[in-house]
Amino acid sequence: MDPSMLEGFNDEDKAKMTSMIDAMQTRDSLRMYNNLVERCFSTCVQSFRRKTLEQDEEKCVSKCCEKFLKHSARASVRFAELNAASMQEAMAQAGEPAGK
Numbered sequence: 032m033d034p035s036m037l038e039g040f041n042d043e044d045k046a047k048m049t050s051m052i053d054a055m056q057t058r059d060s061l062r063m064y065n066n067l068v069e070r071c072f073s074t075c076v077q078s079f080r081r082k083t084l085e086q087d088e089e090k091c092v093s094k095c096c097e098k099f100l101k102h103s104a105r106a107s108v109r110f111a112e113l114n115a116a117s118m119q120e121a122m123a124q125a126g127e128p129a130g131k
Contacts, residue, residue, distance in 0.1 A: 063103060071095035 040048065075091035076084070084092065 067096060067099050070099065 071092050074095055075088050077088065
C-alpha cells in the first residue's frame, strides 16, 4: 500500500488502517497457499501407498506449483497495470473542466 494514501488520517487511524490491510494481505496469502495445496494435491496425488510422494507425483506437484505461482504473478502484474490505467484516467477526468 502507498503510505501517501493515508496522509489525511491521524496517527491512530493510520495505525488501524495499516493493521487492517496487513491482516487482509495475510488472509489473502493464506487463501492463495491453501488453494495451491488443494489444487495440486487433488490433481497430482493418485494413491496413499507410501508415506512419501512417488517420483511422478512429485514432478506433477512441482509443475503444478510453478504454473500456479506464475499465473498468480501474471494476474498481479495485469491487475497493477489496469489499476494504474484507471488511476490515470480518474486523474485526467478530475483535471477536466466541469462542462465535459
